[in-house]
Amino acid sequence: MNVHDFYYDLPEELIAQEPLKQRDSSRMMVLHRDDGSIEHRVFRDVVNFLNPGDCLVLNDTRVIPARLIGHKKDTQGTMEFLLLRKLSMDTWEVLVKPGRRAKIGARFVFGNGELEAEVLDVTEAGGRVVRFFYQGVFEEILDQLGKMPLPPYIKKSLDDKERYQTVYSKHEGSAAAPTAGLHFTNELLDIIEKKGVNIVFITLHVGLGTFRPVRVEKVEDHRMHSEFYIVTDEAAQVLNNARRKGGRIVAVGTTSVRTLETVTDDSGVVHSGSGWTDIFIYPGHKFKAVDGLITNFHLPESTLIMLVSAFAGYDNVMRAYHEAIKERYRFYSFGDAMLII
Incomplete structure (x- = not known):
């Protein structure tokens, strides 16, 4: 595939410059993989799309003031x-x-x-x-x-450094936030857990290689930088038990997807461990671990939009992005969310 296939034209005013006052009040586009249909919801509605026995997988890395x-x-x-x-x-x-x-x-x-x-x-x-x-x-x-390493497209300074951290951030080591998780509040996580959904924490320390521009013409020629991950024995056990009982694994963010796809074998078994991953997911990838994805709207021609296209289908994703622009969604790190199921 050509990298330019993942280009779209985004009006600059749709790039979110600051987080919303209430984390879970952002908009959420729901994209159904089976038929490409779209719903427009509010993020706190995510609980309605999760079932008892599902696993919600969160990356608990914490951003260091790396600048x-x-x-x-x-x-x-x-x-x-x-x-x-x-x-x-x-x-x-x-x-x-x-x-x-x-x-x-x-x-x-x-x-x-x-x-x-x-x-x-x-x-x-x-x-x-x-x-x-x-x-x-x-x-x-x-x-x-040090200062928080906000992406270059965010021109406004951040008054509260914690707004570039997830509420569940724990293990320091990232140069950028796993931004899909910024929408969650502790209260929303409590509601999700009380519904019978398993909350599972894994760790991937996000490096800037994930966000660097793709400088080759052919997608297949791009090489990802390595990032360090940790999946505990307990996390692997919960995920494998849920899968055996018919529960879905819903990853929060592309970092969680990359970690899960790294540690899951071809038979769908998740293995605990730690190490470095440079997995690059683009259309044609056969997913072994993930049944649903919560993500943000990503930069054109980025490895992130390629991963989302691999999961939801290229045509579905490009159509959804054009719909998001038409409906004036907020884009990128502090922007709105997309749930793909």
Whole structure:
């Protein structure tokens, strides 16, 4: 397939610049896979589409304040670091801007000198491997100096950093939020659980590779970056028990889908474990684990819209996106939701 097949034209005013006051008050398009029919609902209605015995799978990763603004040591030129993943105790893979200043051996200072970094290497993707130097606890310094790594299409600053976290976020390590989960409140999760739906938590630390533009012409030529996942024994057991009893597995977000499809074998059995996944899901993929998907509306020509098209069908998804534009849905990270069943 050609990457341009996944293009659509989005009016800029439909890109949500801030979250709604009430998380579960966003709109929700319901797309039925069997016949392509569409319903327009409110997100809290999601409970009506879940059945007792189903599993709702949530990614409980937590976004770190991964954006650091500093300067090259002994100069005043501003430098931006974006932490992508931890390689060892004080060594990280990062994106840097402007890259020309970040040569191997260069040192950078953040805050009032509480944190310094030295460039150790250049990655194949053009990022950097850096070692940080500090006194105290790195996470505390990062919380003090770092900013939330909001996507570049969000121009407004975020007053409350927790609005770029899910209410169930737990394990720190992501450079971006699993945004489909931003619609849930604790109250809504309680209602869902009381209905007899199993709430299952897995972890995938979201890297920016998921959101980077696809730079090849043919979809099949794209290569995903690796991201770290954890699926506990308990989570695998609940999922497998539900499947044996006829329950559906409904994934919240493309990150949950990618994790589940990584750890599920061809017979549909989910295996616990942890590791790195670079699975790339696009039309033609045979799904082994997922029966339903809650997601947001994604950028054109992105790996995310390709995954959604693989799950719901290319024609269904492109028609649904044009319907969403016509109905003035809010798009991207702080935008409205889509339930595909």
